[in-house]
Amino acid sequence: MSYWMKSLLLLPFVFVACVQAEPLQKSFSDWQLTCNNAAFCVARSFPGDNGLVMTLSRSAGVNDRPLLRIDYGSAYSGELPGGSLKDNLLLDQRRLTPDLKHWSVEPHHLATSNAIAIDEFLAQTLDAHTLQLTYQAKATIPLSGMKAALLLMDDVQGRVNGASAWVKRGDRAASDVPSAPQVPQLPAPLPQPAPLTQEETSGLIDYGTWRVNTDNCSLDPLRREVSVAPLTDTKALLLISCEAGAYNVIDLAFEVTRSQPYVARGLTLTLPFTPPGRSDNQMELVNAEFDASSGLLYTFSKGRGLGDCGVATRWQYDGNDFVLAEYAEEKTCDAWHSSDHWPTLWVSQTQNAVQSD
Structure with missing residues (x-):
C-alpha cells in the first residue's frame, strides 16, 4: 500500500520532505481523485451525466496553479437549457451567492484560479451535502466525498498541516512544501x-x-488485419489484429527487418508503474495507431462504445522498444469528457528531435 493511501488511516498526519510520485486514481463516495507521477492532481464530482460537475485541480510545489470549475453541460450533452449558474445554485437547499469578483463567469461555466476565491468557496462547501440547480433537481453535485478527496490531494503534495492545505490546514508557511517531482525525459x-x-x-x-506465429489469436485468420509502417531505415512495425470485441481490437506487434530474409521480434508495452486496480504493468495494444513521422504509438481502450471512459496511452520508439510518454485513464463512465481530457497518471518531458541529413 502506497504512502498516501496508508496516511488516511494514520492520524495525525506527518509532513514528508519530498512528494510521493506514484500515480493513483481513487474514488470517495461521488468524487474521484487522480494524481500523476508529477503529483499533479485533479478531483471531480460524478456522475457527469446529470449535467452538473465540479472540478478542482492543483500542481505540486509552491507554483501550484489551482483551478476550480463548475460546469453545466458537456461535449456529450451539448448546450443545456436553463438560467445562469451564478444566479441558480443551491447549497443544501439554500441559495448560494458566491463572491465572483475573481471568477470567470459564463452562463453555464464558472471558474477561478484565485487562491483566496477558492479558499472562500471551499469554506462554504467542504462540510455541506449537495450543490444543485434551482431549475433542474437532478443536476446535483454530491459533496460528501469532496473533503476526503481534497485531503488526500493535500497529502500527496505534502501540504497537510501547512498554510496551503485545502483541508487540514496548519502553521507551516505556504512556501514550506516539497517541490514537484521530476518527470522522466x-x-x-x-x-x-x-x-x-x-x-x-x-x-x-x-x-x-x-x-508470423499468431496461433494464440482468437480472431479468424480471414478477419485479421495486417498493417505495416517504417520504424527506421532498416526496421518496420508490423501490427496484426488478434482479438476483437464490440469496440476494441487487440493487436500483436512485431519489429521486422525491412528486407528478406525477414527477422521478426515480438514487441510488448511495459508500463513504468502498476495502474490502480491492476496486478501487473503489461499493456495490450488496443486500437493501436502508429505515426511513423514522429515514432509515436497510440493506444485507446474504450470502456464502452461512447468512448467516455477507458485508457489512452502514447509511446515513443527509442530504436529498440517503446517508452511510455503519457498514460491517461478515466474509470467513471458518465458521459462527461472524451479521451483528450481524461486525467493523466503518467506524463513525461520530450527532447528535441534528431535532425536528419
Missing part, C-alpha cells in the same frame, strides 16, 4: 525513416499474413 525522436516502398509493403504484409 523521453529519448529524442529518431530521424524520420524512409517511407516503405511498394515492394517492401507487399512483402511485409504477406509475411505478417501467412508466416
Whole structure:
C-alpha cells in the first residue's frame, strides 16, 4: 500500500520532505481523485451525466496553479437549457451567492484560479451535502466525498498541516512544501525513416499474413488485419489484429527487418508503474495507431462504445522498444469528457528531435 493511501488511516498526519510520485486514481463516495507521477492532481464530482460537475485541480510545489470549475453541460450533452449558474445554485437547499469578483463567469461555466476565491468557496462547501440547480433537481453535485478527496490531494503534495492545505490546514508557511517531482525525459525522436516502398509493403504484409506465429489469436485468420509502417531505415512495425470485441481490437506487434530474409521480434508495452486496480504493468495494444513521422504509438481502450471512459496511452520508439510518454485513464463512465481530457497518471518531458541529413 502506497504512502498516501496508508496516511488516511494514520492520524495525525506527518509532513514528508519530498512528494510521493506514484500515480493513483481513487474514488470517495461521488468524487474521484487522480494524481500523476508529477503529483499533479485533479478531483471531480460524478456522475457527469446529470449535467452538473465540479472540478478542482492543483500542481505540486509552491507554483501550484489551482483551478476550480463548475460546469453545466458537456461535449456529450451539448448546450443545456436553463438560467445562469451564478444566479441558480443551491447549497443544501439554500441559495448560494458566491463572491465572483475573481471568477470567470459564463452562463453555464464558472471558474477561478484565485487562491483566496477558492479558499472562500471551499469554506462554504467542504462540510455541506449537495450543490444543485434551482431549475433542474437532478443536476446535483454530491459533496460528501469532496473533503476526503481534497485531503488526500493535500497529502500527496505534502501540504497537510501547512498554510496551503485545502483541508487540514496548519502553521507551516505556504512556501514550506516539497517541490514537484521530476518527470522522466523521453529519448529524442529518431530521424524520420524512409517511407516503405511498394515492394517492401507487399512483402511485409504477406509475411505478417501467412508466416508470423499468431496461433494464440482468437480472431479468424480471414478477419485479421495486417498493417505495416517504417520504424527506421532498416526496421518496420508490423501490427496484426488478434482479438476483437464490440469496440476494441487487440493487436500483436512485431519489429521486422525491412528486407528478406525477414527477422521478426515480438514487441510488448511495459508500463513504468502498476495502474490502480491492476496486478501487473503489461499493456495490450488496443486500437493501436502508429505515426511513423514522429515514432509515436497510440493506444485507446474504450470502456464502452461512447468512448467516455477507458485508457489512452502514447509511446515513443527509442530504436529498440517503446517508452511510455503519457498514460491517461478515466474509470467513471458518465458521459462527461472524451479521451483528450481524461486525467493523466503518467506524463513525461520530450527532447528535441534528431535532425536528419
